[in-house]
Amino acid sequence: MKSSGLFSSKQLQMLAAGDEKVLNDFDAQGLFPGIGESAEEFAARMGKLSAALEKLHNDLKKTPDLEVASGIRINEKNAISGNVTNEALDQTGALYNVRPEWVPGFFANESFGIFWGGCSLSDPDSGLSLFIIRKAFKKKPRWLFYRRQELLAHEMTHASHQAFTEWMFEEYFAYQTASSALRKFFGGCFIHKFDSLGFIGPILLLPVMQFLNLFQIVNCPMGFFWCLAGVYPAFLALRTCWINRIAGRARKFLIKKKAPHPGAALFRMSVAEIKTLAAGRMPQGNDLRWKILQKYLDNGQE
Known part of the structure; x- marks a missing residue:
């Protein structure tokens, strides 16, 4: 230290x-x-x-x-x-x-x-x-x-x-340190504290419902619970793909504009600014943060 x-x-x-x-x-x-x-x-x-x-x-x-x-x-x-x-x-x-x-x-x-x-x-x-x-x-x-x-x-x-207090790219940035390409891409699935519960809860419910059906305590169609178990994992996967797509497009835009350090620039940007880059436009700013950020965008301005 x-x-x-x-x-x-x-x-x-x-x-x-x-x-x-x-x-x-x-x-x-x-x-x-x-x-x-x-x-x-x-x-x-x-x-x-x-x-x-x-x-x-x-x-x-x-x-x-x-x-x-x-x-x-x-x-x-x-x-x-x-x-x-x-x-x-x-x-x-x-x-x-x-x-x-x-x-x-x-x-x-x-x-x-x-x-x-x-x-x-x-x-x-x-x-x-x-x-x-x-x-x-x-x-x-x-x-x-x-x-x-x-x-x-x-x-x-x-x-x-x-x-930054914004959640959207927090885990994306952290998981870029992963050595595995799969973990780098999907590692940031769990962003909010309830994501893990939403993922595992319906899955744990499956054997419970299977047991209740087996002993005829209840009579519920298992197909519904299998679908339920897949809903939140599918949502997490789609959200992660969406976040990675926005970040990837923003990075490509900076590379196209010959920004000297795209990763460092994105790391110091707000969610709105990264989305602006992903849409193919260079964001602008005049606060203290941008005084620092500008050195990572030199040659990145039109």
Whole structure:
């Protein structure tokens, strides 16, 4: 976690003044203004993040095993080293030109379920994000079907995109870190918290109804429940294809216009702006975010 120089009082003052170099320094760390956010508002938000990082650092000094969530504890000796995070930072840098070195990462103290690979925790008030991964990743880059690099890069992408509250492309960006083309395309199916319930609920209902029919407790046509079980998965697949199609068309438009880094440009755009690109038009903006975004669109303007 490298943040002391980035969040110095001098840097934050220069950020509040809209200094271009400092804006670019923060941008490279995956910290950029939100939609319509002014320089003063952005600097104030970064000040909150700086205070939260400092508090976490001090709490870790005072408490050997700090509980950051129910049943989840971290300590300094289990902090993820730079040589491990660099493998993920290289990937986020290539995809979106962000290397969020400020995000704290830890190996888990506890033993969780066999299928648990890791998780991220975030505080929407301060903007603090941290990630915790399975202790087994300390010695090896893979666990079952999880890859350490992919897991870290996925969570770092979320941490870098938190200036946006729009849901549509959040999982799309995060799953571009996947090594599998299938996971890269369909990995973002589950966007909302109720998506998994809508997917698995009707499927779990099938054996229940089969049992009730078998013992003639009820007499229901199973064909209806088979159709019901397929409705939400079909919806998720269609929604994912729609999101990928819009993002793909937007990227192709930027490539056609010779934008120097299409992925980085899309990552810093709103949903409306990405849809405008997909429709074959270049969006326009004049807020602080666009001051940064413009460098990724040079040669992309007509």
